[in-house]
Amino acid sequence: MFLDNIPVHNLDETDFFVVERIENCAPLNFQGSHRHNFYELQFFTETGTNESHSIDFVEYPLQANQLYLLRPGQVHTLKLKDQKGFLFAINPDYFERLCLHIERYADHTFPNMLLLPEKEIFAVRQIVHLIYCEHEGLHRKSLLNSYMHALITHLLLLYTDTRINQDIRVGKVLSLIDKHYINERTTDFYAREVNLSNKRMNELTKKAVGHTVKQLIDQRLLLEAKRMISSGASSFKEIAFSLGFSEASYFTRFFKEQSGCTPEQFRSLLKKDLS
Known part of the structure; x- marks a missing residue:
């Protein structure tokens, strides 16, 4: 490709x-x-x-x-x-x-x-x-x-x-998201791992990095999707399944909601950049 x-x-x-x-x-x-x-x-x-x-x-x-x-x-x-x-x-x-x-x-x-x-x-x-x-x-x-x-x-x-005043648990949450973002999409999982309520954990991450845990998970998924599209090694359907989406249409909807363009449009923009 x-x-x-x-x-x-x-x-x-x-x-x-x-x-x-x-x-x-x-x-x-x-x-x-x-x-x-x-x-x-x-x-x-x-x-x-x-x-x-x-x-x-x-x-x-x-x-x-x-x-x-x-x-x-x-x-x-x-x-x-x-x-x-x-x-x-x-x-x-x-x-x-x-x-x-x-x-x-x-x-x-x-x-x-x-x-x-x-x-x-x-x-x-x-x-x-x-x-x-x-x-x-x-x-x-x-x-x-x-x-x-x-x-x-x-x-x-x-x-x-x-960053001396940043709660050390924020760092652990960020590390956990990077490791589990494909299989663990719920805030509950990360709250349990750091022994915090969902509300308190979101308060800490918003203060430290400006986003809730759900937003951070979505950002990480979108980033990986963009990287996979840019590599040209997989079809959109293959990317969707590898990122844990049960249907390619769900992946397309997620991608557009997060980025403002479809996977196909994003690939076209990359192609234009390389031409």
């Missing part, structure tokens, strides 16, 4: 991470949409006016001193223009091992986006500069590992400081 030509950027398994300057990247690698088989940490030090990129079909504005984390399998679109900064392609196993060294870390808590406070810009830029110089120079793995550990630790703790 036509969407099979969405490229997947791969990282050699022998590399625990690779770093390059955004302004030195080959434009051909960013034509249309693409995916990664690794974590990609993007650090924009400079951007032009009104620039943006798309992650999982949602458009995000770009600005200087902003970081984005792309997870493996996410669909990404970025038109290289006036952006400057650094791209880190990080082996998934290595990234997750690094993060386990941070107390109370869970994957979903790492920020999708982080705008550096003014007082943190110098420190983060210095660490990134050390990593890049060592990567391009002597490439001593012990130093690269230490520098990368320092960077991830700094970013995680910086983010944690901004």
